[in-house]
Amino acid sequence: MKQILTMQDLSCLGKCSLTVILPVISAMGISCSVLPTAVLSTHTGFPNPHVTDLSREIPQMIRHWQTLEPDFSGIMTGYLANPQQAALAETLIDTFGGENCLILCDPAMADHGRLYSGLCEEMVDAMLRLCRRADLCLPNLTEAALLSDAAYRCDGDEGYCRELTQELHRKGLKSILLTGMEQTPGQTGFFWSDGQNTYAYSTEKLPRSCHGTGDLFAAVVMGAKMRGMDTGKAGALAAEFVKRSIAGTGKDSRFGVAFEPELKWLTQQL
Ligand code: PXL
Numbered sequence: 001m002k003q004i005l006t007m008q009d010l011s012c013l014g015k016c017s018l019t020v021i022l023p024v025i026s027a028m029g030i031s032c033s034v035l036p037t038a039v040l041s042t043h044t045g046f047p048n049p050h051v052t053d054l055s056r057e058i059p060q061m062i063r064h065w066q067t068l069e070p071d072f073s074g075i076m077t078g079y080l081a082n083p084q085q086a087a088l089a090e091t092l093i094d095t096f097g098g099e100n101c102l103i104l105c106d107p108a109m110a111d112h113g114r115l116y117s118g119l120c121e122e123m124v125d126a127m128l129r130l131c132r133r134a135d136l137c138l139p140n141l142t143e144a145a146l147l148s149d150a151a152y153r154c155d156g157d158e159g160y161c162r163e164l165t166q167e168l169h170r171k172g173l174k175s176i177l178l179t180g181m182e183q184t185p186g187q188t189g190f191f192w193s194d195g196q197n198t199y200a201y202s203t204e205k206l207p208r209s210c211h212g213t214g215d216l217f218a219a220v221v222m223g224a225k226m227r228g229m230d231t232g233k234a235g236a237l238a239a240e241f242v243k244r245s246i247a248g249t250g251k252d253s254r255f256g257v258a259f260e261p262e263l264k265w266l267t268q269q270l
Contacts, residue, residue, distance in 0.1 A: 002226050003071065005096065007035040007089055008078030008108070008215075011043040015256025016212035017079050017108070021219045027263045028223030028270060033070070035061060035092065038081035044117045045211050045254060051118070053081050058088045062095055072096050076222050077134075078215060079108040079116075083126035093133050102225060105134035106218040110142040113152045132172040136231065138218050141180040144168060155182050158200050161191035169195045177235050179217060190235050199232045203239050206246050210253035213242050220266065227270050241266050 004025065008017040018034055025032040035058065041050040075097050077089045089105075097103055107127040109119055124146045131137045131147065141164070145152040148167035153160055158181060165176045175194040182188055182205070189202035217238045224234035245259040 001029065001031050002073040003031040003033065004074035004076060004222065004226060005033045005035060005070070005072045005092070006076040006078065006222075007037060007080075007085075007092060008076075009038045009040055009081060010034075010036045011040045011049075013041060014043040014046060014211060014254060015259075016043045016215050020212050020215045020256070020259065021076070021078070021222075023263070024216065024219035024259070024266070025223050027267055028220075028227060029267075030223055030226045033072070037079065037085050043211060049118075051081065055082065055085055055088065058085070059091075062088075062092060066095060070096065071098075072101055074102040074104060074222060074226055076104045076106070076218065077130065078106045078218065080123075080127075083120070083122040086123075086126035086130040089130050090133055102136070102222075103134045104136045104138065104218070104222050104225070105131050106138040106214065107131055107143045107147065108214060108218075110146055111140055111214070113142055113154065115146070128171060131168075134174065136175045136177060136221075136225075137168070137173050138177050138179065138214075138221065139168075140214055141178070144176075144178050147171065147173075155185075156180065158183055158191060161200070162193070162198065165191060165193040165198075169193070175231065177221065177231060179214065189239060192231055192235060199235075201232065201236050201239060203236075203243060206243060208246065208253065210246050210249055210257040212256045213246065216245060216257060216259055217242050224270070237266075237269055 039052045144164040187202045188205035192199045220238035221234045249258040
């Protein structure tokens with residue numbers, strides 16, 4: 001069984017990041033180790049979360065793991081509590097990211113045109129440096145616009161996505177799966193580019209947005225890549241899984257998306 005390591009926060013109430021990644025990766029038949037960046041009482045979409053920043057603990061955890069020589073087939077980073085943690089993620093990659101280890105970076109720092117509450121502007125440059133280290137990056141439209149210094153458009157069609165990915169390649173990113181593409185009204189999808197080849201995928205857009213769907217998408221992509229799928233197929237599977245999960249989520253989506261009933265369907269697609 002393959003083993004991956006993921007570095008992101010543990011938000012205790014309101015499913016996102018680790019509480020989404022862990023069950024999805026496990027259901028996909030991959031073993032998942034975790035490096036928590038912070039423990040939050042809730043995700044930052046709720047007012048005034050209590051945050052315990054774990055930056056000081058991370059170097060010691062890495063040092064301990066070094067004595068155990070774990071073998072990771074993938075390293076996946078997500079929400080980081082501050083810019084210094086991006087440098088720690090780079091150390092993690094230097095230490096455990098061997099030749100055959102897939103590095104996936106979800107620069108989970110912004111949505112709907114702005115940074116998540118509590119994050120500072122310096123996060124953008126720190127995340128850009130980390131994204132350069134990744135084999136595959138998964139920004140949404142807001143994150144891609146911030147990372148590439150471009151104007152944000154909430155209704156980004158394929159042309160806009162192509163421009164954003166070209167600019168991100170110029171900034172040093174390798175393979176980019178850009179989420180939130182809206183080719184025509186009522187559709188949502190993604191645009192993938194590795195600088196030479198591109199691929200666009202669209203599906204029906206449900207008329208609501210739920211918290212944690214970016215993390216859910218990233219988890220499925222990582223799991224599917226570990227199961228040998230190419231990036232286009234992995235993205236399409238992730239998009240359909242997210243859509244099914246949103247469709248089954250009740251009115252109050254602040255507590256997260258109801259992905260659990262869809263896990264069986266997900267495993268049947270592998
Ligand atoms: O879903 C991304 C995410 C992850 N972690 C925390 C967040 C968010 C989005 O708001 O607040 C703590």
